Amino acid sequence: MSETIKGYSYTKCQSATATLNVLLNTVLDNAGINDQTGKRKHRCDILVLGYGDSVTPLLGTVEEPLALPDLPRHSLGRQIMHIARRDPVTRLLSTEEVTGPYWIKEVADSKRTETGKAIAKAYEAVGRWLLADNTRKDTRPAPVIINITDAQDNGSENPVQKAIELRQLSTTDGHALFFNCHLGTTGTDGLTFPATLNQVDDLFELALQHIAPTLPMGTITRSSQPTEDEKQLRLEQICARQLFEMSSPMPDIMLRNARRTFGLQIEAGARGFIYNADAQDLINFLEWGSLQDRFITTASREEVG
Amino acid sequence: MSRSKQQHHQQVKTPIQHPKEQRVDAPSQRHPPGNLLKTIITWYERNLLFFKTLALLGTAVVGYLVWKIPTGRWSILLTDTLVVLVTLAAVSALNGAISHWKTLLQQKDLLRRGLVDMGLSSFMLGILSLSLGILIHQSDKDNLLNATLAEVGGGISVSAVALLVLIPILYPKGKVSNRQEKQVASSIQDLSASELSGPALPPQPPVEQTPDNNGQTFSHSQQSLAKHQEDSERMASQQPTPPASPFVARGFLFYDDPLYSLPSAKRILNFSGGTGSVRFFLKAKGEEPSIKSEDTGAISKDGRHLALCDGLAGSNLSRSWAASLAQYWVENPLLDTGEKRLDEWLKQPKETWKTWVRETWLSTINARNSALSEAPLPADYADEVIHGGSASTFLGIELWTHDADEGLYWESWAIGDSCLYAFHWESALQQWQCTSQFPCESREDFTNKPGFISSRNTSARKPRPHLRKSSTNNRSYPGDIIIMATDALALWLCMQIEEQRPEWQELLSLQEEDQFDEWVRHQRASGELKNDDTSLILIALQDQSSWIEGPTEGKRSSDRDVKHDHF
Numbered sequence: 001m002s003e004t005i006k007g008y009s010y011t012k013c014q015s016a017t018a019t020l021n022v023l024l025n026t027v028l029d030n031a032g033i034n035d036q037t038g039k040r041k042h043r044c045d046i047l048v049l050g051y052g053d054s055v056t057p058l059l060g061t062v063e064e065p066l067a068l069p070d071l072p073r074h075s076l077g078r079q080i081m082h083i084a085r086r087d088p089v090t091r092l093l094s095t096e097e098v099t100g101p102y103w104i105k106e107v108a109d110s111k112r113t114e115t116g117k118a119i120a121k122a123y124e125a126v127g128r129w130l131l132a133d134n135t136r137k138d139t140r141p142a143p144v145i146i147n148i149t150d151a152q153d154n155g156s157e158n159p160v161q162k163a164i165e166l167r168q169l170s171t172t173d174g175h176a177l178f179f180n181c182h183l184g185t186t187g188t189d190g191l192t193f194p195a196t197l198n199q200v201d202d203l204f205e206l207a208l209q210h211i212a213p214t215l216p217m218g219t220i221t222r223s224s225q226p227t228e229d230e231k232q233l234r235l236e237q238i239c240a241r242q243l244f245e246m247s248s249p250m251p252d253i254m255l256r257n258a259r260r261t262f263g264l265q266i267e268a269g270a271r272g273f274i275y276n277a278d279a280q281d282l283i284n285f286l287e288w289g290s291l292q293d294r295f296i297t298t299a300s301r302e303e304v305g
Numbered sequence: 306m307s308r309s310k311q312q313h314h315q316q317v318k319t320p321i322q323h324p325k326e327q328r329v330d331a332p333s334q335r336h337p338p339g340n341l342l343k344t345i346i347t348w349y350e351r352n353l354l355f356f357k358t359l360a361l362l363g364t365a366v367v368g369y370l371v372w373k374i375p376t377g378r379w380s381i382l383l384t385d386t387l388v389v390l391v392t393l394a395a396v397s398a399l400n401g402a403i404s405h406w407k408t409l410l411q412q413k414d415l416l417r418r419g420l421v422d423m424g425l426s427s428f429m430l431g432i433l434s435l436s437l438g439i440l441i442h443q444s445d446k447d448n449l450l451n452a453t454l455a456e457v458g459g460g461i462s463v464s465a466v467a468l469l470v471l472i473p474i475l476y477p478k479g480k481v482s483n484r485q486e487k488q489v490a491s492s493i494q495d496l497s498a499s500e501l502s503g504p505a506l507p508p509q510p511p512v513e514q515t516p517d518n519n520g521q522t523f524s525h526s527q528q529s530l531a532k533h534q535e536d537s538e539r540m541a542s543q544q545p546t547p548p549a550s551p552f553v554a555r556g557f558l559f560y561d562d563p564l565y566s567l568p569s570a571k572r573i574l575n576f577s578g579g580t581g582s583v584r585f586f587l588k589a590k591g592e593e594p595s596i597k598s599e600d601t602g603a604i605s606k607d608g609r610h611l612a613l614c615d616g617l618a619g620s621n622l623s624r625s626w627a628a629s630l631a632q633y634w635v636e637n638p639l640l641d642t643g644e645k646r647l648d649e650w651l652k653q654p655k656e657t658w659k660t661w662v663r664e665t666w667l668s669t670i671n672a673r674n675s676a677l678s679e680a681p682l683p684a685d686y687a688d689e690v691i692h693g694g695s696a697s698t699f700l701g702i703e704l705w706t707h708d709a710d711e712g713l714y715w716e717s718w719a720i721g722d723s724c725l726y727a728f729h730w731e732s733a734l735q736q737w738q739c740t741s742q743f744p745c746e747s748r749e750d751f752t753n754k755p756g757f758i759s760s761r762n763t764s765a766r767k768p769r770p771h772l773r774k775s776s777t778n779n780r781s782y783p784g785d786i787i788i789m790a791t792d793a794l795a796l797w798l799c800m801q802i803e804e805q806r807p808e809w810q811e812l813l814s815l816q817e818e819d820q821f822d823e824w825v826r827h828q829r830a831s832g833e834l835k836n837d838d839t840s841l842i843l844i845a846l847q848d849q850s851s852w853i854e855g856p857t858e859g860k861r862s863s864d865r866d867v868k869h870d871h872f
Contacts, residue, residue, distance in 0.1 A: 033621040033690050036558050036597070038670035038682050041618070139591065139836075 012183040016148050017106040019282055020048065022081055024071065025100045031068055039069035046071065047125050048103070051118035052110025059103055063121060065129050075101030115149060116157025119178075119246075123166045126176060130169065142174040147246075148181045148282065153239065163246035174251065177272065180243045181285045184276030191240070192281070193250070193258060193270035200244050203275070204237040240275050247273035357425055361432060364390040368436045391436045395429070428465035434458025557596045558669055564628040564661060565596055568604040568611075570818055574704075574844070579783040581713070581846040583608065586821035588839045599623050600791045600840040603631035609704050610635040611842055613723050615791040617696040617757055625661055626695035626760050629654040634701050642718070642772045647758075655760055658695065663687040694761035698723045699772070700789055704844075712782045713846060717775040719744040722755040724795035726802070727779065728786040737786075737810065739802045743775040748803065751796045781846055786813065789842040793835040797828065812843060 024046070031040040045065035048058040057063045060074050079102040126143050130136055145166060153159055169176040184190070191203050211229045226234070250258060250272050259266050261284050274285050367387045435458030559565045567587060574581040589598035599616035601624060612631040616623025639650040671681040698721025705714050717725050727741035745751055781787060790798060801809040815821050821841070828834035 029693070030619045032617075032619050032623065032695075033693070035622045035624060035666065038667075038674070038686075043618075 011106070012150055013106040015282060016183065017104050018081075020104050020148075021079065021102040024103055025081070027068065028071060034069065037069065040071070042067055042069050044068050045129060047122070049118055049121055049125075050104075050107055051114050051121075052107070053112045053114065054110075055114060055118045055121045063125050065125060071103070072101060075103050076105065077102060112155055113149070113153050114155035114157065115147070115153040115159040116155050116162045119145075119147070119159055119162035119166055120157060123162065123169065126166070126169050130171070137171050140171050140173065142171050143169065143176045145176060145178045146181065146285075147178070148183065149243075150183050153242065160242055160245050167248055175248070177248045177251070177254075178246060179272030179285075180247045180274075181277055181282055182240070182243055182273075182275045183282060184278070190277060190281065191273075191275040192262060192264060193266045194244060194273060194275075195267050195270040197241060197244060200240050200275070201237070204233055204240070207233055243275065244271055244273055247271040360390065360393060361428060364432050364436065368432075368439055387436055387439075391433055395433055424465050428462050431458045431461030431463075431465055435462060557594065558673065559625075559666075560596055562625075562665065564625045564632070565601075566628075567595065568602050568842075571816075572604065572608055574608055574846075579847055581844060583611065584815070584841075584843045584845070586815065586818060586841045586843075588822050588825040590836055590838050598838040598840070599627065600838040601628045601631055602789075602840060602842055603628070603635045604842075605635035610638050610701065611704075611789065611844075612699065612701040613789045613791060613840060613842055614700070615698040615721065615723050615838065615840075617698070617755075620696040620759075621690045621693045622658075622662060622666065623695045623697055625666070626654075626658050627697035629658040629661070630697055630699055630758060631701075633657065634699070638701060638703060639772065640703065640716070640718070642774050644771045647771060651758070658760055659691050662691055666690075691760070694759055696757040696759045697721075698755055698791070699758050700725060702787070702789065702844075712780050715779050715781065715787065716777055717743055717779075718772045719775075720756045720758055720772055722751050722792040722795060724790055724792075724799070725775070726788045726790070726795075726798055727781060728788070729782070730784050740785075741775065741779055742799070742802065744773045745795060745799060748796060748799050751792060751799070755792065781844075783846050785846050787844040787846075788812070789844075791838060791840045793837040793839045794841055797834050812841065813845065815843075 027044070027046070028040055031043045033039070034041045045067050046059060047063070047065040049063070050056050050058045059066050059071075066074060078099055081098050081100055122145050126145070129143075163178055167175055167178050189203060189206070191200065194200055208230060211227070211233070248271065250266075250270055252268075254272070255266060255268065255270065258264075258270075274281055277285065364387070367383055367390055370383050438456070438458055568585040570585055572583040574583060583604065585602055585604070587595050587598055587600055587602070589595050589600075599618060600614070601616070602611070602613045604611045612634045614627035614631045616627035620626070633654040637650075637653070639646060641647075667682060667684075667687045673679075674681050698719075700717065700719045700721075700723035702715055702717045702725060706712070707714065715727075719725070722745055724745050725741065725743045726739060728737045729740045730736075731738050788798065798809055800806075811824060815824060825834065825839050829836050
């Protein structure tokens with residue numbers, strides 16, 4: 001996550017952190033004030049885990065979901081946010097500078113990416129959360145887990161197996177939804193909400209054709225030994241396939257929201273997975289995945305006070 | 306789905322600035338000029354005590370100088386200054402007294418604050434008496450009455466200072482100091498555990514791969530989860546039992562607040578063609594008490610105007626905003642759909658709500674926080690809440706009759722997805738016909754983004770909300786039914802009508818709140834009705850052979866809940 005995001009001058013980690021902080025602010029704003037407590041309404045519980053060599057909670061110090069009303073008192077300080085919002089009616093953009101709390105600081109100094117362990121931690125946290133209150137299983141919507149990664153998994157656990165276990169958790173509303181957003185620096189095009197593994201493979205086959213030498217009549221040939229670029233693409237393909245298999249198919253209501261948010265035709269059965277995303281995709285992804293009403297289109301931050 | 310770079314860039318993009326590349330604007334740019342006055346006022350209000358003290362000390366010093374410099378030009382100047390300061394002190398004292406009595410009368414603030422105001426006011430009056438005594442003493446040194454006035458004034462001032470000194474000792478910060486705080490202290494013990502701090506989660510042991518009962522791999526130890534569950538239950542069972550009191554029985558704040566009041570469960574209408582009944586039912590989401598519902602309703606004193614509002618969950622304090630709208634509309638109905646008329650009409654409910662937030666809600670929450678030893682909310686928090694705004698759907702109906710006609714005329718106005726349905730019994734077909742459906746006419750009209758009325762001032766650049774009006778001069782006859790419902794029940798009714806199903810007729814036999822609660826529970830359990838706040842106003846016009854009261858005669862609500870309206 002320490003690499004510069006494509007097309008911009010800041011790292012993927014900085015982009016993800018700024019966007020997450022704005023998202024948390026938005027979730028708070030959309031919760032409304034509880035008239036009985038003066039705090040925000042308890043509309044959801046949130047857990048943010050960071051992972052690299054190890055898995056660490058980023059909201060507070062415990063690996064337990066934090067109730068939304070308690071979120072303000074866990075902030076690390078205040079920040080200036082530059083937020084562009086698209087008016088849902090007029091579709092016009094307006095940018096404003098607002099000051100608000102932030103919770104998450106960027107950390108990207110690890111050598112390993114323990115995706116499997118992170119998913120296992122999420123599984124444990126969601127499992128405990130479900131069992132901690134008997135009514136949650138019957139009354140709460142299905143938990144949503146969003147993984148933001150650069151897909152360079154080299155951890156000790158099998159992330160696909162862990163993801164399948166995570167998706168087995170459920171409430172009466174349905175199974176837990178696990179979505180994946182891959183922040184890209186690769187040379188391939190992006191892939192948004194694929195429905196089949198073939199779509200993932202097609203993306204890389206196309207990229208391989210671009211780097212292969214082309215004969216005059218337009219036919220494509222390859223040397224017996226793959227080049228370094230080809231090897232790299234094959235590795236990335238493995239990662240993309242892995243993320244696809246980890247991701248949940250999208251429920252109908254989310255499918256509709258995704259079509260609206262991304263402005264794309266997305267077929268039924270599509271997975272909650274976006275590959276080789278840039279900052280804009282990430283924001284759209286989080287907006288869509290968390291079903292927010294507001295359309296944040298950019299986010300950046302700097303600390304104040 | 307492959308997404309090419311060209312397609313990718315078709316989306317609107319604004320680059321994210323790197324934190325180091327950003328420039329913090331100058332303070333004057335971040336704070337528009339309009340906010341400067343507000344900042345000064347806020348600063349003045351926060352330091353009011355300091356200014357009061359400064360004025361009193363100035364008065365005392367000048368008074369002392371007047372006393373010590375009995376003659377000469379300086380004496381005249383100082384005397385004039387003293388008169389000005391004494392006048393200011395008198396105005397301030399009057400202001401303090403009014404504020405003090407307002408506080409006591411409304412029972413909305415701490416006794417501590419009331420005593421402080423009283424002490425300051427007394428001190429000012431004492432200084433006033435002392436100064437007047439000194440002034441008159443300058444012109445008539447033989448007048449014993451003036452000397453006495455000065456002595457009494459001095460005595461009052463000293464007593465007031467003593468009172469001000471004693472207040473922090475008698476009523477330290479956080480101490481429950483008046484009846485309201487005691488009530489709040491009791492009530493908060495009855496709040497659900499989810500609102501207060503629940504039992505802490507124990508640290509989890511390392512996870513092991515164990516199969517669960519269904520043979521699925523469950524990487525987290527079921528035993529540890531079960532143990533945690535047991536611990537949670539055990540800790541929950543150790544929570545102290547709240548003491549019994551009427552406030553605890555009610556359980557929540559604002560239960561007696563006018564903005565949280567609901568219409569009578571049942572009212573009788575008398576009109577030229579017969580009589581009718583109006584029944585109001587409300588069942589909050591899940592098993593929450595009705596005070597936590599964001600739905601509310603109101604019926605005018607003469608029974609001719611009825612309103613139903615559904616506060617939007619994502620907005621601030623939406624129940625009170627919804628009530629402000631409903632209660633104001635039934636007594637001052639807006640029978641116009643123009644945007645400007647709505648803006649004008651909204652001024653009063655907006656003012657009602659803002660005043661309530663500032664004067665009632667904030668002080669009550671702070672009394673709660675004080676009782677819980679939680680930090681008080683800052684004074685400008687109310688302004689933040691107001692700025693954040695509230696929103697509610699709206700549905701209103703006006704009923705009237707013509708002398709020569711039988712039946713009841715009605716018109717309706719709405720914003721959002723709270724809906725009205727009118728039914729007429731077709732004798733020939735022996736079935737109910739839905740004669741009017743307003744404003745949502747099909748299930749597709751129910752979205753997760755309904756129209757609403759906002760408490761915020763609407764920008765001229767944005768589309769402004771406007772009331773929709775039903776067709777004019779609708780007429781219902783004895784035996785007909787008019788139903789007003791918020792979105793969950795309205796959608797259910799809409800689907801019943803579209804699918805020509807008869808279950809909705811069960812609503813007609815509901816007389817008691819318990820019956821409605823049970824009916825809603827049943828529908829929610831069957832998955833037919835969304836688990837959301839559900840409210841209903843049912844207007845049933847009856848004739849001699851009416852089924853309305855027949856099947857459930859004798860099961861009416863108590864007379865306490867029945868009112869009669871004639872028009």
